Amino acid sequence: MTPVLEVADLRTHFLTRAGVVKAVDGVSFALGRGEILGLVGESGSGKTVTGFSLIGLVDPPGRIVGGSIRLEGRELVGLSQPELRRIRGREIAMIFQDPIATLNPLLTIGQQMEMALRAHQRVSPRAAAARSAQLLEQVGIPSAAERLRAYPHQFSGGMRQRVAIAIALLHQPRVIIADEPTTALDVSIQAQILHRMRALARETGTAMVWISHDLAVVSSLASRLLVMYAGRLVEEGPTAEVLRHPRHPYTAGLIASLPAMAPPGAPLRQIPGSTPSLMSLPPGCPFRPRCARASAACAQMPPLARAGARAWACHRPEEA
Amino acid sequence: MSAARAARFWAEFAENRVAVVALVVVVAMALLALLAPWISPQDPYDLSRLSLMDARRPPGFVGSGGYVHLLGTDPQGRDLLSAIFHGLRISIQIGLAAGAVALTLGAALGIFAANAGGRTEAVLMRIIDLQLSFPAILLALVLVALLGQGKAQLIAALVAAQYAYFARTAYGAATAERRKDYIEAALATPLPAWRVVLRHLLPNCMPPLIVVATVQIANSISLEATLSFLGLGLPVTEPSLGMLIANGFPYMMSGRTWISVYPGIALIILIVAINIVGDQVRDQLNPRLRR
Amino acid sequence: MLGFVIQRFLQAVLVMVAMSVIVFAGVHAVGNPVDIVIPPDATQDIREEAIRRLGLDRPLWEQYLIFAGNLLEGDFGRSFVYNVPVLELIAGRLPATLELVLISVISATILGVALGVYAGYRPEGWLARTIMAVSVLGFSVPSFWVGLILILTFAVSLGWLPAGGRGETVEILGVPWSFVTLDGLAHIVLPAVNLALFKLAMMIRLARAGTREIMLTDTIKFARAAGIPEGTILRRHLLKLISIPIITVFGLELGSTLAFAVVTETIFSWPGVGKLIIDSIAVLDRPVMVAYLILVAFLFVSINFVIDLLFALIDPRIRARRTA
Numbered sequence: 001m002t003p004v005l006e007v008a009d010l011r012t013h014f015l016t017r018a019g020v021v022k023a024v025d026g027v028s029f030a031l032g033r034g035e036i037l038g039l040v041g042e043s044g045s046g047k048t049v050t051g052f053s054l055i056g057l058v059d060p061p062g063r064i065v066g067g068s069i070r071l072e073g074r075e076l077v078g079l080s081q082p083e084l085r086r087i088r089g090r091e092i093a094m095i096f097q098d099p100i101a102t103l104n105p106l107l108t109i110g111q112q113m114e115m116a117l118r119a120h121q122r123v124s125p126r127a128a129a130a131r132s133a134q135l136l137e138q139v140g141i142p143s144a145a146e147r148l149r150a151y152p153h154q155f156s157g158g159m160r161q162r163v164a165i166a167i168a169l170l171h172q173p174r175v176i177i178a179d180e181p182t183t184a185l186d187v188s189i190q191a192q193i194l195h196r197m198r199a200l201a202r203e204t205g206t207a208m209v210w211i212s213h214d215l216a217v218v219s220s221l222a223s224r225l226l227v228m229y230a231g232r233l234v235e236e237g238p239t240a241e242v243l244r245h246p247r248h249p250y251t252a253g254l255i256a257s258l259p260a261m262a263p264p265g266a267p268l269r270q271i272p273g274s275t276p277s278l279m280s281l282p283p284g285c286p287f288r289p290r291c292a293r294a295s296a297a298c299a300q301m302p303p304l305a306r307a308g309a310r311a312w313a314c315h316r317p318e319e320a
Numbered sequence: 321m322s323a324a325r326a327a328r329f330w331a332e333f334a335e336n337r338v339a340v341v342a343l344v345v346v347v348a349m350a351l352l353a354l355l356a357p358w359i360s361p362q363d364p365y366d367l368s369r370l371s372l373m374d375a376r377r378p379p380g381f382v383g384s385g386g387y388v389h390l391l392g393t394d395p396q397g398r399d400l401l402s403a404i405f406h407g408l409r410i411s412i413q414i415g416l417a418a419g420a421v422a423l424t425l426g427a428a429l430g431i432f433a434a435n436a437g438g439r440t441e442a443v444l445m446r447i448i449d450l451q452l453s454f455p456a457i458l459l460a461l462v463l464v465a466l467l468g469q470g471k472a473q474l475i476a477a478l479v480a481a482q483y484a485y486f487a488r489t490a491y492g493a494a495t496a497e498r499r500k501d502y503i504e505a506a507l508a509t510p511l512p513a514w515r516v517v518l519r520h521l522l523p524n525c526m527p528p529l530i531v532v533a534t535v536q537i538a539n540s541i542s543l544e545a546t547l548s549f550l551g552l553g554l555p556v557t558e559p560s561l562g563m564l565i566a567n568g569f570p571y572m573m574s575g576r577t578w579i580s581v582y583p584g585i586a587l588i589i590l591i592v593a594i595n596i597v598g599d600q601v602r603d604q605l606n607p608r609l610r611r
Numbered sequence: 612m613l614g615f616v617i618q619r620f621l622q623a624v625l626v627m628v629a630m631s632v633i634v635f636a637g638v639h640a641v642g643n644p645v646d647i648v649i650p651p652d653a654t655q656d657i658r659e660e661a662i663r664r665l666g667l668d669r670p671l672w673e674q675y676l677i678f679a680g681n682l683l684e685g686d687f688g689r690s691f692v693y694n695v696p697v698l699e700l701i702a703g704r705l706p707a708t709l710e711l712v713l714i715s716v717i718s719a720t721i722l723g724v725a726l727g728v729y730a731g732y733r734p735e736g737w738l739a740r741t742i743m744a745v746s747v748l749g750f751s752v753p754s755f756w757v758g759l760i761l762i763l764t765f766a767v768s769l770g771w772l773p774a775g776g777r778g779e780t781v782e783i784l785g786v787p788w789s790f791v792t793l794d795g796l797a798h799i800v801l802p803a804v805n806l807a808l809f810k811l812a813m814m815i816r817l818a819r820a821g822t823r824e825i826m827l828t829d830t831i832k833f834a835r836a837a838g839i840p841e842g843t844i845l846r847r848h849l850l851k852l853i854s855i856p857i858i859t860v861f862g863l864e865l866g867s868t869l870a871f872a873v874v875t876e877t878i879f880s881w882p883g884v885g886k887l888i889i890d891s892i893a894v895l896d897r898p899v900m901v902a903y904l905i906l907v908a909f910l911f912v913s914i915n916f917v918i919d920l921l922f923a924l925i926d927p928r929i930r931a932r933r934t935a
């Protein structure tokens with residue numbers, strides 16, 4: 001099966017006055033048709049910047065300085081903004097974290113959906129309304145045709161996120177990048193939306209990159225996991241295998257700190273230390289200062305080692 | 321501000337070359353104003369030394385006193401360069417005085433409102449907002465008309481027109497600061513509240529107030545010039561830059577433009593330079609614009 | 612919605628009452644108008660007669676009640692100086708001022724928003740920097756000085772445009788207007804530019820700051836992620852979102868421009884209310900001053916009222932909050 005999206009050695013750097021921030025530094029992965037891929041990491045690990053790089057929307061002073069992003073074989077890095085615009089929303093769509101901030105409070109849902117529809121095709125207002133209503137229904141908004149005339153503030157947070165998802169699905173894109181789309185929502189609503197997204201991905205064959213800091217959410221959804229740390233991939237593999245036998249100590253730490261992993265009443269485990277500043281990374285493995293298994297070898301940057309479906313970037317991986 | 325912070329602040333300021341030039345200009349003009357009585361070629365207030373024979377002469381004219389009038393003379397036969405130096409002195413004096421009083425009054429009011437809370441706070445701020453929506457120039461105009469002419473009256477009118485900006489700023493900074501835990505903690509101790517205000521609130525309100533002050537001093541100077549130009553400012557015996565411009569206005573149509581133009585240029589340079597410095601300081605103090 | 616309108620209306624009335632008290636008290640606080648209307652060598656009888664005629668012997672609160680009652684009837688008293696009803700005096704001058712103010716504010720807003728949005732959209736470009744530099748200048752340079760330079764350049768040196776007066780006017784609905792004749796237009800250009808410049812600088816700054824802020828929001832990012840063309844984003848998202856601060860300031864500026872017209876009208880001998888008030892202040896013509904201030908306050912309050920209603924029309928959230 002040819003992957004729908006292929007990312008190779010992606011590097012997105014921010015050229016600030018204080019120095020170069022390597023937010024994404026050599027990330028590679030492939031995404032299969034209809035696959036849901038979880039991209040996990042702490043804030044500052046580069047996962048969100050990776051997401052924005054994929055749709056060509058990195059804010060200055062950030063810039064993709066190297067690597068390649070192929071969508072069904074077509075190279076996206078180096079395309080002009082007008083060319084990228086024709087791809088965004090039609091072939092790759094994105095959903096954001098905060099549904100309250102993403103929709104324009106001064107326009108009705110219908111107006112905003114029509115605008116998104118017209119970005120890529122000529123449709124009559126009537127047809128636009130019909131298509132919008134159809135999608136709202138698909139994402140689980142009742143009496144959709146009437147809701148088109150409503151404004152965002154008349155919806156709850158969860159409903160707004162459904163609207164955003166409906167907008168992302170308007171053109172049946174090949175790939176949806178979801179940047180923590182359930183983080184701002186209640187847990188019960190989170191579960192509904194996760195369920196709905198999984199069903200939609202299955203029905204439409206849309207592949208998804210699900211970005212989250214929450215390993216628990218991602219592992220209930222994604223078939224494969226990518227773990228990022230300090231702008232680099234540190235581990236990759238099928239979700240179940242990674243959870244059962246993490247190879248990178250950082251992944252192991254993330255799993256151990258999941259509340260579900262601790263016996264009731266026992267204190268939660270956590271990874272000591274904090275995310276390093278991307279401006280002043282020490283040479284060698286960036287996780288070294290926080291790593292219990294670090295050795296002299298870790299002063300060298302570990303390469304990404306592959307074995308079957310698994311990959312890890314560690315000199316002293318955990319036992320398989 | 322510690323020495324290290326001051327040094328860093330200055331280093332950032334120095335990065336903007338336009339702002340540095342503007343600062344130099346402001347300092348230079350302040351010096352000219354300060355030293356006006358000693359560096360002016362002529363004492364423009366000494367009526368016995370003036371001769372109407374010398375009135376409205378173009379730049380470069382050699383007057384009966386033997387001076388070369390570099391910038392010409394005004395309708396009373398005064399050396400324009402000297403008049404400008406003294407005009408600067410008066411304009412800056414008024415701007416500084418009005419700014420200082422408005423700052424003190426406004427900051428006190430704003431911090432008081434922020435601390436008073438409840439109805440007092442609501443009513444005070446409502447009044448200040450209402451006044452802010454009312455054009456300052458109109459307020460100053462009416463006050464000058466009511467109070468009569470004179471330096472003190474003019475300053476009072478300028479203060480009345482501007483204190484509300486300071487009050488708003490101080491209020492905003494003080495309420496934001498008050499919400500922080502350490503102030504809550506300090507207020508909970510048996511220390512008198514005014515000491516907490518003086519030691520903690522006031523210093524934190526100063527940066528935004530300084531920014532407003534630079535802008536408002538420039539505004540005061542501009543407003544004073546406008547009022548003097550309209551004939552509602554200072555008495556004729558104390559000609560500020562605005563009055564010098566007004567004096568030359570009737571002669572402009574007949575081509576004797578220098579009488580208005582030179583004082584005007586001095587005024588513009590002063591105001592623009594202050595505003596550029598103020599802009600730079602504001603950008604440096606604004607955390608939202610920082611990268 | 613109706614409740615909201617009524618609530619705002621009552622607020623506006625309250626502010627008007629407060630303003631009328633303040634204006635009345637303020638103007639009466641200082642200065643004795645009797646000294647102006649009668650010659651200094653007048654006998655005590657003539658003096659007292661004048662005081663009685665002007666109602667100045669009554670207690671202050673009674674004077675206010677009479678004053679407020681008269682205001683409601685549209686009677687602003689007679690000018691001490693011109694000896695005609697103040698209302699007539701002001702009504703005769705108001706069209707000239709309104710014409711000047713409206714032309715200035717509207718053109719400053721349209722041009723200022725266009726330039727400001729551009730400067731905020733491409734903040735690093737040389738054109739944006741130029742626009743901002745010019746706006747700093749427009750902000751700093753006192754209005755009367757700009758007026759002088761305009762006269763010096765376009766009237767004295769180049770001789771292209773007249774330096775003062777309204778020029779030829781045409782009566783529409785019984786009111787003379789300048790902007791309908793070529794000569795009138797030529798007369799209004801310089802004062803309008805003079806009055807508009809400060810507003811233009813202000814609108815540019817406001818629109819630029821708003822644009823910069825809005826362009827960084829998730830709303831814009833999400834629209835871009837949906838592939839919506841930049842032009843559509845600017846037109847449908849940005850302009851709509853930026854309209855809220857712009858309309859607020861537009862309203863406030865309409866009022867303050869009315870006040871600033873005082874300076875412009877004096878320089879360009881524009882026969883509006885601004886010139887009238889300066890002349891009246893100079894001779895302490897109290898009824899005219901009072902009426903002018905009340906008029907300005909009234910315009911302020913009505914503008915704010917209209918703007919509140921406009922907000923409710925633009926922003927569905929306000930509509931919802933206020934009716935709830």
